[in-house]
Amino acid sequence: MILVGGEALVDLVPGPGTRPGELGPLRPLPGGGPYNVAITVGRLGTPVRFLSRLSTDAFGDSLLARLTLSGVDVSLVQRGPEPTTLAIAGIGPDGSARYSFYVQGTADREVDHPGVLPPDVAILSLGTLSLVLEPGASRYERLLREHTGLTVVDPNIRPVLIGDPDAYRRRFTSWLPDIGLLKLSVEDAAWLADGDPDQAVRSWLAHGPVAVVLTRGADGITVRTAAGAEVTVPTPAAAVVDTIGAGDTVHGALLSWLHNAGIGTPDALHAVGADEWRKALHFAARAAAVTVSRAGAEPPYAAELDVQP
Template identity: 35%
Template sequence: MFVVAGESLIDLVAGPKRTDGVLQMGAHQGGSPYNCAIALARLGQETGFLCPISSDSFGDLLLAPLEKAGVVPLIKQRSDCNTTLAVVTQNARGLPAYAFYRQGTAERDISREKLLAALPLSIDLFQIGGFLPIEPDDAAIWLDVVKSVAARGTVLSIDPNVRPSLIADFQGYTERLDAFLDLAHIVKVSDEDLVALDAHKSIEEHARALLARPHVELVVVTLGAQGACAFTADARANAPIYRPEMLGDTVGAGDAMMAGILAALAERNALAIGRIGALDATSLEAILRFGSVVAGLNCAHVGCNPPTRAEVEAVLQTN
């Protein structure tokens, strides 16, 4: 089973203003790990989601797509805390910009005992990211859980989704993030993440620094409209974005890309420690291409709505 750990939330996505000046909002299920879990399941991977879900009406809204996609909610007991909310607008590049409301919410209703007890006996991949390193107390709990999974010899992947607007102490955050990165085998970041972490380094410098960490074998960097690139110690590849016929928005595109990369690695029997870093440039390009199609098909919708495996195959066979 693939296990994805991290937040679920409701995206309140801003639409066009009405003529009377009222800003219309649409409620969409979201959260980077939540999106990734659904995307993995739709691509045919057995997937569990490790996050408390609220007993409120937004929690009901979150559970429905998980169950429809076949994702297993690993924490069975619903939380009495409210669901986290994110208000989503667009920045100058047309990319999502977020404001979060997560004080005392369900996705933070965690303990070491609750999380460890919910883990399945067999884990083929443990995907982490999103909000895990942001708050010191939360990070300490999650780090213990990740270390426990790492001790099993499980492949660990991380997509940090750096959110400066959520982080009060950025230096403390980067130190906590470092602890997670030092356990990971696969790292996926956006160019915006890298700028937030250190604007003075080039993408190549960031990639080299990540690959120099104790366990990292693969680094993937998404570049917005410029596509994506991937690095191992010995190989590099690039792939363009896939543009759907009709564009909805880019919400969840990076999460879909992450799922596509993990699924492509698994299907090539490369999702194993040692095999990941041995991929050549041709294999890396094919993996990026698969992930780009998954992300592009997601962008045909408003809000995160990742494709099925059949939809991805239909594109790959005709392009």
């Protein structure tokens, strides 16, 4: 079983026909990095639970219903009267997204520590705003340090919400011994490194993670391992509507692949060779290509892919 912990929110995305820089209708779409990851895993038919706190408002009801429809176990989802976090997305000419956030007093950041995790949880996945916004960030961090199976983290940096970048970078570095797989974009790696991301990846691998997966947009996906392997796969051709949820889809597809390959510990991840990594990355890239072809974070179902995990 995979456990994904973190925020669920609503993306307010420009409606069809809205030109870059133009004010127009906004469409509310479900989102949040960890939420998108859980939806991806569920739609790919892999057992997954979601840990978060959802509002009892209409947005929270919709977010919960979509989890269930996507095959996600919601037994660890908490509810509360606080409002749902909102993210205002601006879409560039190339489909890339930038965000502003409404996070004050919202439900997801008030999540309670769940206590002892169910014994069937092998893989724990964390990331994005939930590792930044207190008090929830400290509660998720505690889970990261307690989990004895495979922990996967995508920091999914949102600089506008990080008041002290140097303090966050130190906190991130403190997580490395407890992370088995680190997944992030090359832009996030550059921000975290405050310099050369390639040099940073080598340093990170020396301090804990078994592997680091870098998404590079149109330049593909790369994995580097502590054992010295490096594999890159290309980005499949796709008619890009927007890139919302693309990295989250890669993350979720990798989780699905790992689960179905029986990899649930750092030791098992150490044994994954270059050929198997290539299969995993191709699967993740194919899934993300479907997501970018649709508005908002709409990961594919297993039946939509011509490659199975």
